Every structure is written in C-alpha cells, then in structure tokens.
Amino acid sequence: MWELIGIWLAALLTLCIFSFLYRDNPFYRFAEHLFVGVSVGYGIVLTVHQGLIPFAWNPLRDAFTQQQWIGLVKIIPICIGALFFARLFPAHGWLIRYPIAILIGVGSGLAIPNVMRADIFEQVLGTLTPFAQIHAGELDPFQIFGAILMLLGVISTLTYFFFSVEHRGVVGGVSKIGIVFLMIGFGSAFGNTVMGRVSLLIQRVDFLLADWLHLI
Amino acid sequence: MKGPRTFCSSPVIQGLVLLVVVLGYAANAFAQEATTIEDAQWFDTNKIWIFLAVLLYSATVVYCIYHARSGKELFIRRIPGLEAVDEAIGRATEMGRSIMYILGLGGVSNVATIASMNILSQVAQKTADYETPLRVPCNDPIVMNVVREMVRTAYLNEGRPDAYNEENIFFLTESQFAYAAGVDGMMVREEPAAVFLQGSFFAESLILAETGNSIGAIQIAGTDKEHQLPFFIAACDYTLIGEELYAASAYLSREPMLLGSLKGQDYGKVMIFGAIVIGVILELFGITWLTTFFQRVN
Numbered sequence: 001m002w003e004l005i006g007i008w009l010a011a012l013l014t015l016c017i018f019s020f021l022y023r024d025n026p027f028y029r030f031a032e033h034l035f036v037g038v039s040v041g042y043g044i045v046l047t048v049h050q051g052l053i054p055f056a057w058n059p060l061r062d063a064f065t066q067q068q069w070i071g072l073v074k075i076i077p078i079c080i081g082a083l084f085f086a087r088l089f090p091a092h093g094w095l096i097r098y099p100i101a102i103l104i105g106v107g108s109g110l111a112i113p114n115v116m117r118a119d120i121f122e123q124v125l126g127t128l129t130p131f132a133q134i135h136a137g138e139l140d141p142f143q144i145f146g147a148i149l150m151l152l153g154v155i156s157t158l159t160y161f162f163f164s165v166e167h168r169g170v171v172g173g174v175s176k177i178g179i180v181f182l183m184i185g186f187g188s189a190f191g192n193t194v195m196g197r198v199s200l201l202i203q204r205v206d207f208l209l210a211d212w213l214h215l216i
Numbered sequence: 217m218k219g220p221r222t223f224c225s226s227p228v229i230q231g232l233v234l235l236v237v238v239l240g241y242a243a244n245a246f247a248q249e250a251t252t253i254e255d256a257q258w259f260d261t262n263k264i265w266i267f268l269a270v271l272l273y274s275a276t277v278v279y280c281i282y283h284a285r286s287g288k289e290l291f292i293r294r295i296p297g298l299e300a301v302d303e304a305i306g307r308a309t310e311m312g313r314s315i316m317y318i319l320g321l322g323g324v325s326n327v328a329t330i331a332s333m334n335i336l337s338q339v340a341q342k343t344a345d346y347e348t349p350l351r352v353p354c355n356d357p358i359v360m361n362v363v364r365e366m367v368r369t370a371y372l373n374e375g376r377p378d379a380y381n382e383e384n385i386f387f388l389t390e391s392q393f394a395y396a397a398g399v400d401g402m403m404v405r406e407e408p409a410a411v412f413l414q415g416s417f418f419a420e421s422l423i424l425a426e427t428g429n430s431i432g433a434i435q436i437a438g439t440d441k442e443h444q445l446p447f448f449i450a451a452c453d454y455t456l457i458g459e460e461l462y463a464a465s466a467y468l469s470r471e472p473m474l475l476g477s478l479k480g481q482d483y484g485k486v487m488i489f490g491a492i493v494i495g496v497i498l499e500l501f502g503i504t505w506l507t508t509f510f511q512r513v514n
Contacts (some may be wrong), residue, residue, distance in 0.1 A: 004436035024404040032401045039391030087361060107325015116266050117514060124491055125510035131499035132507055147375050152498060158489055161459045163292055164482045184456065
C-alpha cells in the first residue's frame with residue numbers, strides 16, 4: 001500500500017516538474033517549493049545527525065559524563081563555528097570574518113598541494129610518458145601521431161591561457177589552434193554528457209510507463 | 217617469517233605505546249610480545265617537491281605583485297566575456313529589471329567559488345552605482361554569509377550603503393537539483409535581464425543556462441569544470457573558460473596586486489611550458505631524469 005502511494009506521489013511530482021517544459025505553472029511551483037523545502041529540512045537533519053551530534057555534542061557529553069577531558073578541545077572549533085551567528089548581532093557582525101578566514105585558509109591549504117600534484121605534475125608526466133615510449137620503440141606510427149597531436153594540443157591550449165601576452169603573431173596563431181583543441185574537447189564532452197542525460201530521461205519515462213502505468 | 221619485521225601503523229599517533237604481537241612460524245610456532253613507540257611526523261617528506269614548487273610559484277607571484285605595485289603598467293589581454301559585464305549590467309538597468317548572480321554549488325574554500333565571489337564584488341560595485349537590483353540565490357549558507365559581506369563592502373565602497381538590500385542575497389537549499397528547480401522558477405517569474413553563472417557547476421549547469429536563455433536574459437557564464445563548459449558555451453552569450461574565471465577579478469578591477477598575481481601565474485605557465493618542451497626533447501634522446509623526477513613526485 002505504502003509503496004503504491006510512493007509510486008503515485010513520485011509519478012505525479014515527476015509530471016509536475018516536467019510541466020515546466022511547457023511554461024511556469026502552479027503544478028511546477030508546488031513541486032518546486034516542495035522540493036526546496038524538503039531538501040532544506042533533510043539537509044538540516046543530516047547536519048545535526050552527521051555533524052553536530054558526533055563532532056560537537058558527543059565529545060562534550062563524554063567529557064563530562066565519562067571524564068574524557070580530551071573532548072573539551074572541541075570547545076575551540078565550536079566557539080569558532082558559533083561566530084557565524086555574530087551576524088545576528090549587527091554590532092558584532094565583523095566577528096564572522098574569523099571563521100570565514102579560517103575556512104578559506106584551511107580549504108586553500110588543503111587544496112593547493114593536491115592541485116599542484118594532480119593538475120600540474122601528473123599532467124606533465126602524462127604528456128612526457130608517450131615520448132619515453134617512442135624512444136623505447138614501444139609505439140606504432142598511429143600512437144606516435146597521437147602523442148604528437150596531444151603535445152600540440154597541450155602547448156597550444158596552454159598558450160591560449162596566457163593573459164599577460166597579446167595574442168598576435170605567433171602567439172595568436174598558436175592560441176587559435178588551442179581554441180580549436182578546446183572546442184573539439186568540449187564537443188566530445190557535450191555529446192558524451194547528452195547521452196548520459198538521455199539515459200536519465202529514458203529511466204524516468206520507464207518509471208512512468210512501467211512502475212506507474214504498467215504499460216510496458 | 218624469521219628476521220626483523222618493520223611496519224607502520226596508520227594513523228601515526230605520538231606517544232602511542234603499541235603492543236605488537238608477532239606471530240611467526242618457523243621450525244616451531246612461537247609468539248612474541250614487543251612494545252614500540254611511534255613518533256609523529258611534522259612533515260610528509262614525500263611531498264617536499266610539491267612544497268618547493270609551491271614556494272617557487274608563490275615567490276614568483278609575490279615578485280610580480282611587488283613589481284606591479286611599483287607603478288609599472290601591466291598588460292592583460294582582452295577577454296570578451298568580461299567586456300560584456302558592463303553591457304549586461306547596462307542592459308538590466310535600462311530595462312529596469314534585476315540581475316541574477318549564481319555562484320554554483322561550490323563551498324567557500326572552492327577556488328572557483330572564491331574567483332566567482334571576486335567577480336561578484338566587481339559586479340556589485342557597478343550595480344550599486346546604477347541602483348540595479350542584484351539577486352544572489354546561494355547554495356551554501358557559509359558562501360551566503362561571505363557574499364553578503366562582500367556585496368555590502370562593495371556598496372559601501374561606492375558610497376551607496378542605502379542601496380544594499382541584504383534580503384537579495386539568500387540561501388535556497390544545499391540540494392543540487394532542488395537548487396536548480398528553485399533558481400529556474402525564480403528566473404521565469406522574475407525575468408532578470410542578465411544572468412551570471414560563475415563558479416563551480418555540475419549537472420545542473422544546462423538546466424540553469426537553458427532557462428536563462430529561454431527568458432531572453434543576457435548570460436555570462438564561467439566555470440573551471442570542463443564537463444560543464446560545453447553547455448555554457450552552447451546556451452550562454454559569453455563563457456569564461458577555465459582559468460579565465462580566475463583572471464576575471466584582475467581584469468575587471470585592474471588592481472595592481474591582482475594584475476601582478478596574474479602575471480605571476482603566467483610565469484608559472486611558462487615554467488610548465490618549459491618543463492614539457494625540455495622533457496619531450498630529453499625523452500626523445502633517451503634521457504629520463506625529468507620523467508623519473510615527476511614519477512617520484514607523484
């Protein structure tokens with residue numbers, strides 16, 4: 001019984017959302033507001049259960065009930081986090097800058113080494129490796145052509161992203177080749193993603209026709 | 217399994233007395249108990265080259281900023297997407313309609329979100345001048361707070377604190393598609409004249425861009441997510457591709473510090489360029505030390 005209600009609800013809400021394809025209408029608005037409201041409520045419950053309770057409440061409770069005093073250390077991040085509420089008091093609103101600064105600083109600090117490794121060192125290595133294989137005689141002519149094409153793509157695309165050089169003459173020509181490589185890449189990504197989206201649509205139509213209407 | 221055995225427990229905790237029970241079988245089965253003390257490590261020496269690379273890059277950027285502050289004018293090439301910012305704001309002002317600025321789904325420490333907030337600050341300065349309503353639906357409550365602070369500062373800098381309306385910058389939801397549904401609904405109802413899609417976007421990118429396109433808004437998009445860029449290029453009027461997003465704040469503000477930073481980034485790219493060219497030549501001659509170096513770093 002509950003499963004049947006769930007299927008009907010899901011099907012009707014799917015149709016409400018699909019109705020946006022025609023134009024904005026009360027059905028879409030209902031589904032939109034329900035979706036936003038439910039997601040916010042769900043998010044709050046998730047934050048409380050996966051953030052507040054295990055990382056703030058439990059350590060403090062254990063500190064006082066089981067004398068696990070190390071849990072009191074959590075008071076520091078809790079206080080920093082509580083500074084976000086300073087915005088509610090206009091006279092002390094500036095205090096919010098501290099947790100924001102810490103968040104951005106820590107986030108950047110954690111991200112920079114990973115970006116350096118994954119986006120620079122690994123990419124350079126990936127570009128060089130085929131040429132080591134060319135020297136070792138491991139690649140056939142078609143693969144050698146692919147490696148040279150990749151090198152040309154990397155260099156020309158990199159040239160496109162030089163901002164302090166005027167894109168004229170040789171630089172302009174090379175950066176134009178870079179744009180061509182970028183557009184070919186975007187085109188293939190576009191096609192690939194559209195295929196993924198079509199499969200999502202097929203899945204939804206399958207739900208409507210099979211699970212809801214039992215037509216197939 | 218005779219002979220000394222070494223292993224490292226993870227995570228390493230300073231002062232932890234670890235009872236190691238070694239079970240071995242040789243001629244006769246035996247059990248041995250041993251204690252050992254582990255030392256915490258302040259530095260991950262495997263990442264020393266990354267650290268040095270970050271230091272070198274930072275030094276280059278700092279030098280360029282210092283150089284830019286000395287007063288020398290720095291050239292920055294034309295970025296069409298950013299030249300259209302004034303056009304978009306002007307159009308919204310003339311039509312008496314609002315501007316919608318969407319920062320995507322990234323958190324406050326996301327690089328693209330930070331870049332987007334910098335662009336927003338520049339856009340806010342212009343909307344403050346023209347008294348054009350600037351609507352910013354946020355996906356992250358912390359981002360919302362930062363954005364409110366930045367926009368308020370931008371309005372203050374323009375001498376228009378009275379024009380700042382905090383309620384125009386609001387939290388919608390953290391859920392990806394609920395956010396897309398909400399923003400789409402707002403776009404259709406409010407019909408903003410200009411839509412900025414700048415930041416970190418995922419599968420919702422085309423839903424947002426297509427709706428903006430359907431209402432006839434001038435759209436300027438930008439993201440570093442290469443899988444979403446094709447959708448923006450297809451559905452928006454102007455698109456900032458990848459690093460153009462990071463360069464945007466320097467381009468718009470023309471502040472020496474940001475321009476210097478941009479110049480430093482270009483030098484960083486020259487280093488990468490050089491490493492690739494030299495590496496390819498060396499590899500073709502069978503000299504592999506550069507590849508070996510990158511393999512060790514990774």
